[in-house]
Amino acid sequence: MQLRSLASFLLLAGVAFAVPAQEKRVHHHADLSDHAHSDGDGFQYDHEAFLGKEEAKTFDQLTPEESKDRLAKIVGRIDTDKDGYVSHRELHYWIKHRQRRYIEENVNKHWKEYDLNNDNKISWQEYKNTTYGFYIGEEFDDVEDKASYKAMLTRDERRFKMADRDADGVATREEFTAFLHPEEFDHMRGVVVEETVGDIDKNGDGKIDINEYIGDMFTPENGEREPEWVVTERKQFTDFRDINKNGYLDLDEVAEWVLPREVDHADNEAKHLIHATDTDRDDKITKAEILANWNMFVGSQATNYGEDLTKRHDEL
Template identity: 80%
Template sequence: MMLLRSLLSAYLVAVAFAVPAQEKRIHHQADLSNHIHDDDHGYQYDHEAFLGKEEAKTFDQLTPDESKDRLAKIVDRIDTDKDGYVSHAELHHWIKHRQRRYIEENVNKNWKDYDQNKDDKISWEEYKNTTYGYYLGEEFDDVEDKATYKAMLTRDERRFKSADRDGDGIATREEFTAFLHPEEFDYMTDLVVQETIEDIDKDSDGKINLDEYIGDMFTPEDEESEPDWVQTEKKHFAEFRDTNKDGYLDAGEVAHWILPGDVDHADNEAKHLIHETDTDKDGKITKTEILSNWNMFVGSQATNYGEDLTKKHDEL
């Protein structure tokens, strides 16, 4: 999906809390990974899908043996019926669980920062003052890019009001979850589409042309050659994304692209991982088969499972 107004971290040095990255930009396929799913050029998509986006990091510091050892323990947890196999249903459930847990942990972390009066609710004023408070009284006059900050504040307020279903200016935990992760809520669909178009539509004509579509994913540097997947994406744009063949993606086409209601990415990823690792083609995978393909599941970039595996409760 991917993800996100990086100018904020450079500018908001004096603010108590930076704006959470999760609500700055929504990427297509945000439920699994913002990376291109192209196994010929690496398995980062699979790593994040299997382990969760925010957790696909700490294995960078592990040796292959350490990665395999931790993966083996994960497999034991996925195999809930303890029959020695990981079925499609078990793997599908695991991947879905990783995404839900990522969202829950992210909301819990931000909740503590923004619920200033500890009433188990977050008002727009609490969010605004915590995020932008240092500059609000000066109308962002002390900020180098004042227009950018004002636009960010306006966008945050629009999203907060969209998530606030009863319109009382106060977000419950569910409403704050919709604010941080609008792609997970049907009633936020129009906003997700609107923000996506605003982010990619560089000429501000309200729609996305091919150059804007590709430019959002790939911008060559220093005469860098175009990777093969770019041609694939251009083909997808022409054959699948642009359904009315007018050369642009309108709001309806963007909605179908980033929020395809009939596509279960977790289900597709479970099928993909089994297809790639099921050497005896029995429709399920053993620990041996998984560990033989450990680099696809975790490689040297996976998760903070070191923290996961030391937790005392069995929430997984």
């Protein structure tokens, strides 16, 4: 049986690639768009931010009339309080929702694998048995690095308990999402930091010195000289990572490094869209104002499209 620890795999996969490995530990939120935000060159950024990257591709194939029709239906969903206006709060929430869709799809992809009794929840026992069941029964005797597998089990259990906010031993879809993608949830920041320190802190003193920091990404062989990027990382450690200049990274400093407090691009995009379409300057937009600027929100190439592009109509 092959070990299938998704949480451990996702974390370890992020640090197992080529140099500079250290940057692989930094957790960034998903980008709103692959395009630069320059309305002078078109509205591609706005389309992907508003619709999501995949849905924007579908809209590019629709005629203007079809784009407007679908946009009108979307506006009804964004206006959650049904007052006839889209506020900044509502638009911000919608854009964040689209931004998180890739995470939701990842969770959905693996949900049935772990929800063994089909009760729409995943218990720790279900996850543990699916992931480690065979090995636990043998006390990991059939694997070479027994200590690593036991450490992975301990790590997964700690993360699962942190995600399980009501401590009932089972994860709802939201809790399981926090388990798989802890960087997306404020209450999971601590466990991400603990896991990072646990990976790098070789002497077990609960903090990271410069040798551990460098050793995590570069081990010289046969007198090999440090490449320039490693020299740069040493300087990063002393000049920026070690904020209090005591020669170590403590938990707070590790948090600043691996979980940077980024600009809320969804908030900025919501403000931008409202500013660009709010003709009466009341800080909210109506369906009429949005449809008058439909090309900014959804766009269209007015091309002849295939029937398959209509299949996701009800998913928006």
